[in-house]
Structures are given as structure tokens and as C-alpha cells.
Amino acid sequence: MHSTIHGKVFSGRIVRFMILLLLLLPILLPIGIILVLFCTSLVRGDPGVTTQLAWSGRSGLLLVKSTVYAAVCAVSALLIGILYATAIPRFSPRVSRAMIVLIIALLPIPPYIHALAWNNVLSAFNTLISGTSYQPFALQGWVMAWWVQVMAFLPFACLIGIIALHAISRDLIDAARVASPDITVLSKIMIPISYPVLSAGFGFLFLLGITEYSVPSLFSVETYALDIFAAFSATNAVAVACATALPLIAVAVCVLVFCQPGFRALGEFPGWTGTGSSPLQDWPAWFSFLQFSVVILIILQVGVLVFGTAGSMGSLPGIGAAISTSGREIAYSLEIGILAVLIGIPLAVGIVSLIPKGNYMKNVFWMVVTLSLAIPSSLIGMGLLTLFATTTIGPVIRLLLPVLAGIVRFLPVAIIIISAQVHMIDPVLMDAARFVGDVGSASYRRVVLPMVAPGIFIAAVFLFSLTLGELGATLLVAAPGHQTLTMKIYNYLHYGSFSAVAGLSVLMAGITIIITLLTLFGIGMWIQRFRLFGSDAHD
Amino acid sequence: MEGRHVLFIVLAIVILVIAPMMFLFHDELGTQSSREVVIYTSVDQVYSEPVFFEFEKRTGIHVRALYDVEAAKTTGLVNRLIAEKAHPQADVFWSGEIVQTMLLEQEGVLGRYDSPSAADIPPQYKSPNGSWTGFGGRGRVLLINTQRLGTTPAPGSIYDFFDERYPAGSLGIAYPMFGTASTHAAALYAVLGRNEAQAFFNRLSDRGVRVVDGNSVVRDLVANGQLTFGLTDTDDACGAVERGAPVIIVLPDQETTGLGTLIIPNTVAVIAGAPHEQEARQFVDYLLNRDTEAQLVQSGWIQIPVREGGIVNPCMNSTGIRMMNTSYSEIFPNLAQSQQDLREIFIR
Numbered sequence: 001m002h003s004t005i006h007g008k009v010f011s012g013r014i015v016r017f018m019i020l021l022l023l024l025l026p027i028l029l030p031i032g033i034i035l036v037l038f039c040t041s042l043v044r045g046d047p048g049v050t051t052q053l054a055w056s057g058r059s060g061l062l063l064v065k066s067t068v069y070a071a072v073c074a075v076s077a078l079l080i081g082i083l084y085a086t087a088i089p090r091f092s093p094r095v096s097r098a099m100i101v102l103i104i105a106l107l108p109i110p111p112y113i114h115a116l117a118w119n120n121v122l123s124a125f126n127t128l129i130s131g132t133s134y135q136p137f138a139l140q141g142w143v144m145a146w147w148v149q150v151m152a153f154l155p156f157a158c159l160i161g162i163i164a165l166h167a168i169s170r171d172l173i174d175a176a177r178v179a180s181p182d183i184t185v186l187s188k189i190m191i192p193i194s195y196p197v198l199s200a201g202f203g204f205l206f207l208l209g210i211t212e213y214s215v216p217s218l219f220s221v222e223t224y225a226l227d228i229f230a231a232f233s234a235t236n237a238v239a240v241a242c243a244t245a246l247p248l249i250a251v252a253v254c255v256l257v258f259c260q261p262g263f264r265a266l267g268e269f270p271g272w273t274g275t276g277s278s279p280l281q282d283w284p285a286w287f288s289f290l291q292f293s294v295v296i297l298i299i300l301q302v303g304v305l306v307f308g309t310a311g312s313m314g315s316l317p318g319i320g321a322a323i324s325t326s327g328r329e330i331a332y333s334l335e336i337g338i339l340a341v342l343i344g345i346p347l348a349v350g351i352v353s354l355i356p357k358g359n360y361m362k363n364v365f366w367m368v369v370t371l372s373l374a375i376p377s378s379l380i381g382m383g384l385l386t387l388f389a390t391t392t393i394g395p396v397i398r399l400l401l402p403v404l405a406g407i408v409r410f411l412p413v414a415i416i417i418i419s420a421q422v423h424m425i426d427p428v429l430m431d432a433a434r435f436v437g438d439v440g441s442a443s444y445r446r447v448v449l450p451m452v453a454p455g456i457f458i459a460a461v462f463l464f465s466l467t468l469g470e471l472g473a474t475l476l477v478a479a480p481g482h483q484t485l486t487m488k489i490y491n492y493l494h495y496g497s498f499s500a501v502a503g504l505s506v507l508m509a510g511i512t513i514i515i516t517l518l519t520l521f522g523i524g525m526w527i528q529r530f531r532l533f534g535s536d537a538h539d
Numbered sequence: 540m541e542g543r544h545v546l547f548i549v550l551a552i553v554i555l556v557i558a559p560m561m562f563l564f565h566d567e568l569g570t571q572s573s574r575e576v577v578i579y580t581s582v583d584q585v586y587s588e589p590v591f592f593e594f595e596k597r598t599g600i601h602v603r604a605l606y607d608v609e610a611a612k613t614t615g616l617v618n619r620l621i622a623e624k625a626h627p628q629a630d631v632f633w634s635g636e637i638v639q640t641m642l643l644e645q646e647g648v649l650g651r652y653d654s655p656s657a658a659d660i661p662p663q664y665k666s667p668n669g670s671w672t673g674f675g676g677r678g679r680v681l682l683i684n685t686q687r688l689g690t691t692p693a694p695g696s697i698y699d700f701f702d703e704r705y706p707a708g709s710l711g712i713a714y715p716m717f718g719t720a721s722t723h724a725a726a727l728y729a730v731l732g733r734n735e736a737q738a739f740f741n742r743l744s745d746r747g748v749r750v751v752d753g754n755s756v757v758r759d760l761v762a763n764g765q766l767t768f769g770l771t772d773t774d775d776a777c778g779a780v781e782r783g784a785p786v787i788i789v790l791p792d793q794e795t796t797g798l799g800t801l802i803i804p805n806t807v808a809v810i811a812g813a814p815h816e817q818e819a820r821q822f823v824d825y826l827l828n829r830d831t832e833a834q835l836v837q838s839g840w841i842q843i844p845v846r847e848g849g850i851v852n853p854c855m856n857s858t859g860i861r862m863m864n865t866s867y868s869e870i871f872p873n874l875a876q877s878q879q880d881l882r883e884i885f886i887r
Contacts, residue, residue: 236618481603
């Protein structure tokens with residue numbers, strides 16, 4: 001009987017593992033196929049591939065520049081995010097809530113809208129000072145690319161800062177404050193404790209910065225990620241592009257490994273509801289100055305987004321014309337986003353429910369799940385194209401490729417959010433649910449589902465917004481005549497035709513902000529309805 | 540499970556899953572008109588899209604366009620067309636240059652069609668076997684920022700990239716392996732010979748002239764004052780002029796002893812085995828129409844019309860241009876070699 005129980009347990013684990021592998025296939029297959037193609041070409045001694053593998057000064061320098069650029073953007077954004085998180089408790093509870101809602105509302109705005117807004121505002125500023133002796137702002141180059149990328153990263157970085165600092169035990173902070181000033185408590189206790197979450201934030205921002213080329217290319221900055229795309233375009237050979245990408249992937253995977261504990265901490269030990277706002281209030285003057293500067297910067301960022309896009313929209317008939325001629329792109333983009341959610345969220349829920357037990361297997365799990373974050377977006381597009389060779393698939397499958405691109409790239413984010421939500425559920429409540437009925441029973445669903453739902457909704461918003469703004473892979477897999485709004489705006493922006501896309505950018509930003517705020521409102525109502533995470537639930 | 544729960548779940552599935560898919564795939568499910576034409580184009584979307592809209596309005600034929608991105612100008616689409624040769628997805632290829640189109644002709648990707656709209660286009664702009672037709676050209680020009688230039692004399696030749704009066708870091712070209720920059724490189728190979736042309740580009744690289752990922756990037760850098768001058772196309776240059784940038788356009792090497800200016804025509808071709816051949820021919824007829832060429836001149840995409848007289852370019856004087864002393868059939872054989880050599884110089 002003992003061996004029978006062991007046998008059943010073992011075969012149960014195998015079944016769970018097989019199902020988990022099946023659910024992870026959408027992420028792993030495109031990556032696997034390009035690796036297979038590359039290895040096959042390498043073994044065959046394909047001269048195109050072996051030539052690409054030969055290291056050159058130019059490639060090396062470009063990789064170093066791209067790595068430094070991504071790292072500087074991530075660190076800059078995170079520093080601002082931490083300052084913002086420490087500034088929030090200085091304001092009244094109502095203002096503090098508004099500051100958090102503001103950040104969440106800004107989260108889904110695609111980076112190219114930040115590029116458009118800042119370009120327009122700085123161009124207007126340059127026009128204002130054109131008759132004076134002041135030097136105009138350079139609207140191209142690394143500095144501009146860095147600034148816009150940081151602005152695009154800011155909402156996420158601020159959210160990471162809020163999560164990191166709010167998850168620390170209040171008792172611990174109070175105890176530390178007895179012996180040390182607040183600035184020391186922050187630097188020597190809170191930051192080190194929240195290091196895993198902060199490192200995950202850095203990792204995510206760095207990987208986004210190094211694997212994407214959309215923002216730098218809009219400011220005439222060449223990055224290694226663009227070289228990978230150019231290599232594929234010049235040769236139409238995935239293996240050559242993969243050979244070009246190898247050094248970048250190596251750097252990205254190293255960062256991924258370094259930040260793994262953080263990703264795992266985010267997904268499994270969130271404490272996101274924390275114990276309320278930080279009690280730290282007693283800051284030195286220089287730190288207070290930095291905090292208020294950051295708050296002003298966020299407000300400025302909102303102003304730039306509003307005036308930088310709305311300000312260049314031109315006449316209402318012009319806006320109407322721009323939107324009406326982009327009806328197909330708008331509809332297609334919304335469809336892609338919705339389908340990514342409808343397919344991706346159940347996948348993410350299924351994957352989270354099958355997270356292995358055991359420390360080692362969990363480490364492997366999180367490494368595999370987050371692997372696609374380290375793969376350049378254009379390479380993922382190439383993998384999908386190879387997997388679903390355009391000459392043999394039907395038109396319907398071809399139209400689904402941008403959906404798959406969004407899922408492959410951003411499913412890890414959904415998995416982390418849903419996992420965090422699941423891990424926030426009080427185990428006592430889970431046991432109570434099982435006591436009331438089996439897993440799968442209506443009673444069980446009435447207890448578990450309401451508690452997991454907020455995480456599912458947030459994951460859906462993230463997946464929708466990130467898929468909507470995805471460019472690198474979508475450019476390669478989109479079928480003729482099926483352009484997403486992001487592709488159209490990027491093409492026009494790259495040409496420098498800002499006024500033509502300002503109206504579309506406002507529309508895009510408006511859609512994502514409204515959906516996010518509605519979701520937030522819905523989650524708030526849901527939490528109140530089921531009395532989750534508040535004092536009622538824990539009394 | 541109660542009946543109302545089942546009904547709710549079914550309704551949710553219908554609304555959330557099936558409805559978006561019906562909406563997404565309604566074209567493929569044949570609920571709309573099936574007259575369509577698939578066009579791969581390297582022409583900037585800003586210029587090509589209005590042409591497509593106008594064609595749709597006039598003919599009712601739905602245009603499915605595939606655009607390319609600046610960094611992969613034309614080359615990405617060309618490679619895609621070659622890859623799809625056995626099962627063509629595209630009906631028409633509209634390119635902003637000519638040499639890549641000739642490559643497709645050599646690869647057997649293009650079909651044959653003599654459009655009646657091209658009757659008044661000079662023969663040097665047409666394929667001898669009817670595979671492609673050229674129309675409306677752009678020139679390779681020097682775009683100069685007058686503020687940054689100051690009192691220094693303006694350049695007048697591509698050899699002025701080596702002039703010490705102009706600091707190398709203030710000069711720019713697009714990567715000469717892609718798009719019209721690639722065509723220009725192949726033209727230099729045809730005129731100068733491989734050795735001299737290679738030496739030219741090696742000298743550019745050694746000198747430290749900035750190499751960026753597209754002609755529009757060169758335009759932006761010159762217009763913003765980050766470069767003194769750069770080599771770009773007339774459509775990009777005219778765009779900068781129209782936006783009020785402090786720039787002037789110079790047609791290089793116009794002296795009697797000079798190399799001349801390279802003029803690159805647009806080209807259009809029907810793809811061999813196109814899924815919608817009738818519609819493809821209709822679009823080609825429309826695109827090669829004199830009125831469409833005039834429209835493209837007015838929009839700023841074309842600066843040098845191929846038809847004699849009548850079409851006025853608002854940006855620059857396009858008459859009496861001294862062209863490079865070579866033909867497109869001489870330029871084309873040099874394309875592959877030049878791209879290979881330049882990849883070694885600029886990418887490795």
C-alpha cells in the first residue's frame with residue numbers, strides 16, 4: 001500500500017509536470033525553435049552564422065553602450081520610484097491614494113507616446129528660446145533617449161518602490177526608529193530588506209530596455225537590439241539573427257539569473273498589502289528636497305503627456321480624419337489585446353496552480369517562466385514566423401500571431417501578478433474552503449475565486465496594455481493590411497510626422513487609462529463586496 | 540449547477556470569445572467583399588497610405604498594405620518576397636528605389652505587365668521584359684544646416700566628406716547597405732570601379748563620419764543642428780525645408796567634370812503568381828497614372844517626375860539635373876558586391 005501511495009503520488013507529479021510543460025509551450029516553443037535553427041546552422045558550418053559569431057570592435061562597443069543605457073535607465077527610474085514611495089506618506093491619506101492611483105493610471109501608456117509628448121514639448125520650448133542666446137535642447141541622441149525611456153519606466157518604477165517599502169513590517173520599522181534617524185532606517189534597514197523586490201524591478205526594467213529598440217530608434221540612437229532586427233532584414237536568416245543576438249542574450253540571462261530571487265519574491269512572498277503606509281516622516285532637508293522634486297517631476301510628466309500630445313493634435317476635423325482613417329488599426333489592436341487576455345490569463349492561472357513544490361524546482365520554474373523576458377522582441381517574432389511558416393498556415397492563424405507575440409513576451413508578468421495574489425490568500429481560509437467542499441465545488445469557488453479575482457483583473461490589464469504597446473515582435477508577424485495602432489504610430493513617428501499621430505496617441509493613451517481606472521474601481525468594489533484584505537477580513 | 544449559471548457562462552463565452560474573433564476574422568470568413576490587393580511597399584506610410592485610401596475609394600478594392608521600418612528599408616521586404624516566391628502572399632511590390640526591384644526580377648519573383656498608364660514614361664525607366672516600371676524619382680542630395688555651416692563654403696560634392704573644413708563628427712550618411720543609400724553605393728561601384736569605391740567608403744569610416752540607420756535620421760540630425768551636412772534623399776530633405784529647418788539642398792557633383800547626381804525612381808511591379816492579379820494590375824495602372832505621379836510630387840514623396848513637363852515640384856528645381864553617368868542595368872550587378880564589402884566596413 002505504501003508503494004501504491006508513492007506510485008500514485010509519483011504519477012500525480014508526472015501528470016502535473018506534463019500539464020505544466022504543455023501550458024508553458026507557448027512561451028518555450030518560439031524560443032526553442034530559434035535555438036534549434038541556430039544550432040543546426042552552426043553544426044552545418046553556415047558561413048553567414050559563423051561570420052556573425054566573429055567578435056568585432058563595433059559590435060562589442062554597441063553591446064556595452066546598450067547594456068549601460070539599459071542599466072542607467074533602470075537605475076534612474078528606480079531611484080525616482082523609491083523617492084516617490086517615501087514621499088507618499090507625507091501627504092494626507094486622500095492625496096496619498098490619489099498619488100498611487102495616478103501612477104497606476106500612467107502604467108499602461110506605451111513608451112512611444114512619452115517620446116511624442118516630450119519631443120513636442122521640447123520642440124515648442126526650442127522655438128520659444130530660438131531668438132535668445134540659450135542653446136536649444138538636442139532632440140536626438142542618447143540623453144533624449146535616456147530621459148524618455150526613464151519617463152516611460154517611471155510608473156512601473158514608482159509602483160515597485162511602493163510595493164517594496166510598504167511590504168516591510170511596521171513593527172520592524174518602529175523598532176528601528178527608536179535607535180536611528182529615519183534616513184538611516186531607510187538606507188540601512190528598509191532598502192536592504194526590500195532588495196529582492198527592488199532587484200526584480202531593476203531586472204524587469206533592464207530587460208525591457210536592452211531587448212527593445214523602439215524608444216532609442218526614435219531618437220536616432222543605435223542599440224544592439226536594432227542590429228538584431230537589421231541582421232534578419234538583411235539576410236532573412238533566423239540563424240544569423242540569433243548569432244547576432246547571442247551576446248545580448250548572454251547579458252540578459254545573466255541579469256535574469258541575478259534577479260531571479262527578486263522575481264520569485266515578487267511572485268511568492270509579496271506582502272503587497274503590507275501593514276499600511278510607512279511611518280517615516282523625519283527626513284533631512286536635502287532628502288525632502290529630492291522627494292518634492294520627484295513629486296513635481298511626476299506632475300510635470302502628466303502635464304507633458306497631456307500638452308505634448310493634445311497640444312499637437314491640430315484641429316478637431318483633423319483629429320477626426322486621423323482617427324477615422326485608422327479605424328482598422330484601432331479595431332485590430334483592441335482585438336489583439338482582448339484575445340491576448342482571453343488566451344493568456346487562463347494559461348497564467350493554470351501555470352500558477354501548478355507551481356512545483358520544493359525550493360530547487362521552484363527556482364527552475366521561475367527561471368523558465370521569466371526566460372522570454374531575456375529574449376529580444378524581434379527574435380521572438382522570428383521564432384513565431386518560423387513556427388507558423390506563413391506559406392503553410394491559414395489566414396486565421398496568421399492573424400493570431402501578434403496575440404501570441406504578446407503572450408510570449410508578457411505572460412511572465414501575468415504569472416507573477418497572479419502568483420502574488422494566490423500567495424496573499426490566508427491559508428486558514430483555503431483550509432476552510434476545503435472543509436466546506438472539494439476543490440472544484442461551488443462552495444470552494446465562492447471562497448477562492450473572489451480572493452484571486454483582483455490579481456486576475458490586474459494581470460489582465462497588464463497583459464492587455466503591454467500587448468497593445470508591443471512592437472518588436474509584432475512588426476515581424478503582423479499580416480499585410482493588419483497593422484496595429486502601435487505599428488502605425490511608430491512608423492509615423494519615425495518619419496517625424498508627429499501631428500498626424502498625436503490624435504491617435506491620445507486615443508491610445510485614453511483607452512489604456514480608462515480600462516486601468518475602470519479595473520481599479522472594479523477591484524475596489526470587489527474587495528469591499530467580499531471584505532478582502534481589510535480589517536474586516538482579519539478581525 | 541443552476542440553469543441561470545449555465546446561461547451566464549454561455550453568454551460570457553459568446554461575448555468574450557466568439558464575438559471578438561468574429562470581428563477579427565470577418566474578412567477571412569468572407570462576410571465582407573473579397574476584392575482586395577496585397578501590397579508590399581517600402582515607401583513611407585505617410586506618403587503611400589493616402590494613395591491606398593484614394594485607390595480604395597475609386598475602385599472599392601480593399602488594400603492590404605505591408606510597410607517596412609526605417610532600419611530595414613526595402614531589404615526586409617525584398618527578402619520576404621524571395622522567401623515567399625513559391626507561395627506568393629503579395630500582389631504588388633511598390634518600392635521607393637530600383638535596384639532591389641531588379642534583384643527581385645533576377646530572382647524570378649516578378650510577373651510581367653505592360654501598363655497602359657506607362658505609355659508616356661521614358662523607356663530607360665522600364666524593364667526590357669515588362670517586369671517593372673519606374674516612375675517619379677528622388678535624388679541623392681546633400682542637406683546642409685546653414686546655421687551650423689556658418690561662413691564655411693557649402694559643400695558641392697560627395698568628396699567634401701573628406702574636406703578637413705568640415706569636422707567628421709558633424710557629417711552623416713545612412714548605412715549604405717540598405718535602401719537608396721545602398722543603391723547609391725552600387726552606383727559609385729559602377730562609376731568608380733570596386734577598388735576606388737571601396738577606398739571611398741573606407742575613408743569615410745576611418746575619418747569617423749557618422750553612420751546612422753536611415754535617410755530620415757540624417758535629415759533629423761541635420762535639421763536639429765547636430766550635423767553640418769549629410770547625404771540623404773530629396774524627399775527627406777524637402778521635408779526638413781517644409782518644416783522650416785535652417786537647411787539648404789545641394790545636388791552634388793553637378794559640374795561638367797563631376798560624378799553627377801544619382802536619381803532613383805520609384806518602381807512598381809506585379810508579383811508572379813499574385814493571388815489577386817486583376818486587382819494588382821488595376822493598382823499598377825492607378826499608380827502609374829500621370830495624375831497619381833503629380834499627387835505624389837505635391838505630397839512631397841517625389842521630387843523629380845519622369846514625365847516631361849507639367850508637373851511642378853514645389854520644393855526644388857528638378858529640371859536640367861546632370862545625372863550620374865551610368866545606367867540602372869550597370870548599377871544592379873554591383874549591388875551584391877557593394878553590400879558585402881560595406882557590411883565588412885560598417886557592421887563588423
